Amino acid sequence: MSKRLLSRLANSPQLPVIVLAVAFFCWNALTLRGFFTPASLREFLNLMVPLGCLTIGSSMVLVTGGLDLSVGAVVCLVNVTVITLMGKNYGFSLAAAIGVGMLAALGIGLLNGLVVGYLRINALLATFATQSVAAGAALWIMPRPGGRGSTAMVKWFKSGWLAGVIPTSALFLLIPLVIWYLIRATPFGVWLYAVGQDEQKAFLSGIRTRGVKLMAYVFSALMAGLGSIALLGNIGGGDPNVGMSLTLSAMASTVIGGVSLAGGEGDALGALIGAVFFNLIIYTVFGANLSVFYQDLATGLIILLGIVGMTLYKQHNVRKRRDFTG
Amino acid sequence: MSTLECQGLTKSFGAVQALQNVSFSIAAGEVRAIFGGNGSGKSTLAKILGGSVFADQGRIICAGQPVNVTSPVAAKNLGIIVTSQELSLLGNLTVEENLQLCDLPRRVLFTDRQRIHQEAMLVLERFHLEKFARSPVASLAPNQQYLLEFAKALIQKPKILVIDEITSALYREDVAQVKAVINELKAGGCCQLFISHRLNELYDICESITILRNGELVETAPLAGISEDHLLSQVSGQDVTKVILRSRQTTRLDNSDKTFLKVRDLALPGFTDSVSLDIAQGEIIGVAGLQGNGQSGLVRSLFALEGPIGMECDGASLKLSNPSQAVHHGFAFVSGDREREGTFSIRSLLENTGAVTDLVLGKKNRHKEESLRQYRVAMRSARQPIRTLSGGNQQKVVLARWTTTDPRLFLADDPTKGIDVTARREVHSFMHELARRGTSVVFVSSDSEELVDLTRTYSNSRVIIMYKGQIIQTLKGAAISAENIAYHEVPKGGSLT
Structure with missing residues (x-):
C-alpha cells in the first residue's frame, strides 16, 4: 500500500512542488524561532487561506487553457460590498451581506465566461478588462479604506475549531477542494481537460465547449469571492485595493503547483500546494532578517526557481514518455 | 434503414x-x-x-x-x-x-x-x-x-x-x-x-x-x-498512362559510388541496439518497416533532432549538435507532420519557401516564385497564406523550401502522408531530380508500395528495412517489391509485438 503510494508520488506531476513545500517547511521549522508551534502554524494557515481559495479557482480556468486576471479585483469587490452592506447605512446581517457579495462575484464570473466562452475574446484581454470593471466598481462603492466587519466572525475564523479538530479557516480550503473533486468526478470534469488540451478537437467530439468555459470562469470567480470572505476573517475591515496583488500570486502558485498554462494538465490539490509553498517562502524571506530592500528580490528569485524547476521537470517527463513509446 | x-x-x-x-x-x-x-x-x-x-x-x-x-x-x-x-x-x-x-x-x-x-x-x-x-x-x-x-x-x-x-x-x-x-x-x-x-x-x-x-x-x-x-x-x-511512362524512362546516370556519409553505431531513441549506415552521393534510400521500428528516429537523428550526433562526412569527422548546424552542412528535412513541423501556417507562400534560405542560411533567395511554379503549386498568388492551400500543395511548398537550399542530404519522414496519387508521383520525380544532381535522399514511408514506386524507377537506389531500431534487410533492383518488403518486415522467428 505505502509502496504504491510512493511510486504514485514519484510519478506525480506535482512532485517538484511537494518537494519544495516540504523543504521550505522544514527550513522554516528549523530556522525560524516559534514557527513550529501550534499558534504560529494556525496563523500561517489563516493567512494562506485567501490565496489558497484563489489558486483552486484559477486552476480550473487554467486547466481549460484559459486565464483569469480578474480574481484579485473580485476579492476587492466582494470585500467592499460586504463591509458596506454591514455598515449603518444598510444594516445587513453578516450572512445577507456575504450572500450579496457572492452574487457580485457570480456576476463577474458570468461576464468573464460569456466574453471568453461565447464571444471567443482572448482570455488575457477579456479578464484584464473585467478586472478593471470589478476594481472600478469596488472603488466606486468604497473610495477609501474603512468600515468594520463582524468581530465575532474574525474570532471564529482566526481561532475557532470545528468538532474540536478542524480549524475553522481550513474549512475555506476543504469546501473548494471537495467541490473541485466532485466536479472532476462528473463528465464535466473530463471535458474541462478535453477543452484545455484542444478546443477544436473537443468541439468536433461533440462537447459544448462554450458552456464548459463559462462554468470554469464562474467557479473561479466564486472561489475568489470565498477567498475574499476568508480575507475578511483575517483583517475584519474594508479596503478597495486589498486583493489586487493576489491575482498574479495566485497564477504563479497555480503554475508552480503543476497546472499547465497551456491547459489540459494539473489539478486543484497541486495548485493549493503551490499556494502553501508561496506563503512559506514569504516567511522564509521575512525571517532571514534581510533588509527590506532585498525582500522582494529574494522572494522573486525563489518563485522563479519554483517555476523554472516545475517547467524543466515537466519537459523531462515528456521526453521520458516519448522515449518509452519510441 | x-x-x-x-x-x-x-x-x-x-x-x-x-x-x-x-x-x-x-x-x-x-x-x-x-x-x-x-x-x-x-x-x-x-x-x-x-x-x-x-x-x-x-x-x-x-x-x-x-x-x-x-x-x-x-x-x-x-x-x-x-x-x-x-x-x-x-x-x-x-x-x-x-x-x-x-x-x-x-x-x-x-x-x-x-x-x-x-x-x-x-x-x-x-x-x-x-x-x-x-x-x-x-x-x-x-x-x-x-x-x-x-x-x-x-x-x-x-x-x-x-x-x-x-x-x-x-x-x-x-x-x-x-x-x-x-x-x-x-x-x-x-x-x-x-x-x-x-x-x-x-x-x-x-x-x-x-x-x-x-x-x-x-x-x-x-x-x-x-x-x-x-x-x-x-x-x-x-491520361495518366503517359505520365507514368515518362517517369519510368529515367536516365541511367550512375553517380560514382562515392560514399558521402558514414554513420556508425547510432543508437536510435527508444532502442538499445544501434544502427550503421553508409550513404552514397546521389543515392536514394527508401526506409521501410512496421510502424515504430525506428524509421523516423533514423532520419530525425541524422538531422540532429534527437540530440547531438557524430558521423563521417566526405572522410572527415562531423559532429552536429542541432538542426541549425545540420542545415549549414547541407542537410534538409521534410516531415509528414506538416502542421507542426512543416509549414508556418499563417505566413505567405513566399515566406514559407524562403524560410531556410533567407532566415537561416542568410542568402537572399530571388527565385522563390519561380520554384513555386516549378513545383506546380496550385495558388492564386504567392502572397496568400499557406494554410489556404490543400495538404498536398502545402507539402510541395515545403519541398520547394528545401530544394532551393541545394541540399547534399535530403531527409524525408513520410512526407506524402495524406497526399493524393498524382501529387505523390510529382514528389517522387522531384526526388529523382535531386538525386540526379548529386543529392542523397533518405525517404521514409509507411506505404511500401510508395517505396517501390520511388526506388524502382531510379537506378542508384535501395530499400532498407528496419526492425527494432536496426536495419535487418537491404533490397536492391529487381528485389524491390511490395511483397518482398512485407516478407522482410517481420523477421523470421520473430513475432509481431
Whole structure:
C-alpha cells in the first residue's frame, strides 16, 4: 500500500512542488524561532487561506487553457460590498451581506465566461478588462479604506475549531477542494481537460465547449469571492485595493503547483500546494532578517526557481514518455 | 434503414470553390469510395456531413428526411459520425475517456467509470488495444491512434459513417481489422463513405466510387470493372498512362559510388541496439518497416533532432549538435507532420519557401516564385497564406523550401502522408531530380508500395528495412517489391509485438 503510494508520488506531476513545500517547511521549522508551534502554524494557515481559495479557482480556468486576471479585483469587490452592506447605512446581517457579495462575484464570473466562452475574446484581454470593471466598481462603492466587519466572525475564523479538530479557516480550503473533486468526478470534469488540451478537437467530439468555459470562469470567480470572505476573517475591515496583488500570486502558485498554462494538465490539490509553498517562502524571506530592500528580490528569485524547476521537470517527463513509446 | 442523399452541395472558402453542386446518393449498407486529388473537396464534404462546416447551398437528406446539420452535436444526434484525418483524440485523456467523450455514461451525476471501462473494452478488444484502455492517448503509437479514432466512431453506433483517410497511417494488418468492422456495419445497414488515396484499399473495401475533381463531381459508378488507370485519369483530368511512362524512362546516370556519409553505431531513441549506415552521393534510400521500428528516429537523428550526433562526412569527422548546424552542412528535412513541423501556417507562400534560405542560411533567395511554379503549386498568388492551400500543395511548398537550399542530404519522414496519387508521383520525380544532381535522399514511408514506386524507377537506389531500431534487410533492383518488403518486415522467428 505505502509502496504504491510512493511510486504514485514519484510519478506525480506535482512532485517538484511537494518537494519544495516540504523543504521550505522544514527550513522554516528549523530556522525560524516559534514557527513550529501550534499558534504560529494556525496563523500561517489563516493567512494562506485567501490565496489558497484563489489558486483552486484559477486552476480550473487554467486547466481549460484559459486565464483569469480578474480574481484579485473580485476579492476587492466582494470585500467592499460586504463591509458596506454591514455598515449603518444598510444594516445587513453578516450572512445577507456575504450572500450579496457572492452574487457580485457570480456576476463577474458570468461576464468573464460569456466574453471568453461565447464571444471567443482572448482570455488575457477579456479578464484584464473585467478586472478593471470589478476594481472600478469596488472603488466606486468604497473610495477609501474603512468600515468594520463582524468581530465575532474574525474570532471564529482566526481561532475557532470545528468538532474540536478542524480549524475553522481550513474549512475555506476543504469546501473548494471537495467541490473541485466532485466536479472532476462528473463528465464535466473530463471535458474541462478535453477543452484545455484542444478546443477544436473537443468541439468536433461533440462537447459544448462554450458552456464548459463559462462554468470554469464562474467557479473561479466564486472561489475568489470565498477567498475574499476568508480575507475578511483575517483583517475584519474594508479596503478597495486589498486583493489586487493576489491575482498574479495566485497564477504563479497555480503554475508552480503543476497546472499547465497551456491547459489540459494539473489539478486543484497541486495548485493549493503551490499556494502553501508561496506563503512559506514569504516567511522564509521575512525571517532571514534581510533588509527590506532585498525582500522582494529574494522572494522573486525563489518563485522563479519554483517555476523554472516545475517547467524543466515537466519537459523531462515528456521526453521520458516519448522515449518509452519510441 | 438509413440512406444518405446529397443534393447540390456547394461551398466556397473566399475565392476558392471547394465544392460545386455535388449530388449523389448512397443506399443502406453501401460502402462508397470518395476519391479525388488534393483539394478536390473530399475533406470539405466530410466536414459538411459532420457539421463542422456549413454548406453554402444544397440539402442533405437522411432516410428520406431533409436534415439540418448545424453542429457536430447535431450530426451525432442524426447518427452521422465522421472520423477525422487530423484525429479528434485528446492526448491527455485516457483511451477509454476519449472513446465516449461526448456522452460519458453517468451514475446519478457522476461519471460511471465502471461502465466506461466495460463499454470501451468491448470495442478495444476488436482492435487488440485493450491493454491501453487506461493509458493516455499520447502514449500510443500513431497507427494505434488512428485505429482508436475509428473505434471512437464505432462506439457511437453510426448510421452514416464517414471514414476520412483513416488508413493512410495504418499497416496492412490494421487495415484488415478496419475492413472487418466496415463489413459488419455494412451488414447492419450502415451507409459508409470511405475516403482514401490508396487504390488497392478502395478496390478491396468499397463497392462503388464517387470521383471528385476541383470540387466538382466527375463520376459515380460501381467499382467493379473500372480500371485503375481510368480512375487516375478521371482524378487528374489527363491520361495518366503517359505520365507514368515518362517517369519510368529515367536516365541511367550512375553517380560514382562515392560514399558521402558514414554513420556508425547510432543508437536510435527508444532502442538499445544501434544502427550503421553508409550513404552514397546521389543515392536514394527508401526506409521501410512496421510502424515504430525506428524509421523516423533514423532520419530525425541524422538531422540532429534527437540530440547531438557524430558521423563521417566526405572522410572527415562531423559532429552536429542541432538542426541549425545540420542545415549549414547541407542537410534538409521534410516531415509528414506538416502542421507542426512543416509549414508556418499563417505566413505567405513566399515566406514559407524562403524560410531556410533567407532566415537561416542568410542568402537572399530571388527565385522563390519561380520554384513555386516549378513545383506546380496550385495558388492564386504567392502572397496568400499557406494554410489556404490543400495538404498536398502545402507539402510541395515545403519541398520547394528545401530544394532551393541545394541540399547534399535530403531527409524525408513520410512526407506524402495524406497526399493524393498524382501529387505523390510529382514528389517522387522531384526526388529523382535531386538525386540526379548529386543529392542523397533518405525517404521514409509507411506505404511500401510508395517505396517501390520511388526506388524502382531510379537506378542508384535501395530499400532498407528496419526492425527494432536496426536495419535487418537491404533490397536492391529487381528485389524491390511490395511483397518482398512485407516478407522482410517481420523477421523470421520473430513475432509481431
